[in-house]
Amino acid sequence: EVQLLESGGTLVRPGGSLRLSCAASGFTFTRSAMNWVRQAPGRGLEWLSYIADRDSGGRTYYADSVRGRFTISRDDSRNTLYLQMNSLRVEDTALYYCAKRRDYGDFLFDSWGQGTLVTVSS
Amino acid sequence: SYVLTQPPSVSVAPGKTARFTCGGNNIGSKSVHWYQQKPGQAPVVVIQYDSDRPSGIPERFSGSNSGNTATLTISRVEAGDEADYYCQVWDISRDHAVFGGGTKLTVL
Numbered sequence: 001e002v003q004l005l006e007s008g009g010t011l012v013r014p015g016g017s018l019r020l021s022c023a024a025s026g027f028t029f030t031r032s033a034m035n036w037v038r039q040a041p042g043r044g045l046e047w048l049s050y051i052a053d054r055d056s057g058g059r060t061y062y063a064d065s066v067r068g069r070f071t072i073s074r075d076d077s078r079n080t081l082y083l084q085m086n087s088l089r090v091e092d093t094a095l096y097y098c099a100k101r102r103d104y105g106d107f108l109f110d111s112w113g114q115g116t117l118v119t120v121s122s
Numbered sequence: 123s124y125v126l127t128q129p130p131s132v133s134v135a136p137g138k139t140a141r142f143t144c145g146g147n148n149i150g151s152k153s154v155h156w157y158q159q160k161p162g163q164a165p166v167v168v169i170q171y172d173s174d175r176p177s178g179i180p181e182r183f184s185g186s187n188s189g190n191t192a193t194l195t196i197s198r199v200e201a202g203d204e205a206d207y208y209c210q211v212w213d214i215s216r217d218h219a220v221f222g223g224g225t226k227l228t229v230l
Contacts, residue, residue, distance in 0.1 A: 106170075109155075109157075
């Protein structure tokens with residue numbers, strides 16, 4: 001069974017930094033592309049970032065709203081996905097989900113974690 | 123950037139049919155995936171590749187996609203179907219995943 005467990009969310013001041021983690025199990029992490037998706041309180045889903053598997057070059061993509069501030073990375077030896085968030089803004093307050101891309105075919109999210117809450121406030 | 127437009131809400135009585143639209147420029151040329159998100163839970167795929175139901179999803183869920191509109195249909199709606207529904211595509215021109223704004227289903 002695929003399991004994704006996010007951690008690292010907390011209260012942080014505007015302008016601050018935070019690193020989120022997502023521990024993966026139940027599938028071959030090294031062969032899977034991974035994503036971060038967030039959901040602000042009472043709002044919809046917003047895709048943030050994607051990282052390909054190593055065999056696909058590990059390329060990364062970012063939404064315009066976070067490019068230059070957030071960095072996605074992975075440690076395949078630890079089966080863990082990360083999101084380094086810098087220059088945080090009040091509008092970054094959200095529940096942050098780690099989501100696995102389906103390993104074949106079109107781009108869809110076939111497994112999600114339960115999310116970790118980031119609150120940016122002074 | 124590519125935009126997906128969904129109505130904010132749909133209301134339907136139990137046993138009736140609920141339809142959710144997802145509008146996008148020439149969306150019929152893309153694969154559309156639909157997610158159900160119940161309160162306090164992570165999203166779950168209910169329709170993939172426009173009209174395919176993943177294992178475990180009831181036959182009451184169906185989808186279509188043509189022209190500028192994709193549609194998710196839930197037949198014989200049940201109280202347990204109350205949730206937010208999101209459409210999603212991959213914008214290959216920008217290598218971005220795109221979600222619609224979501225539609226909240228209320229079962230009357």
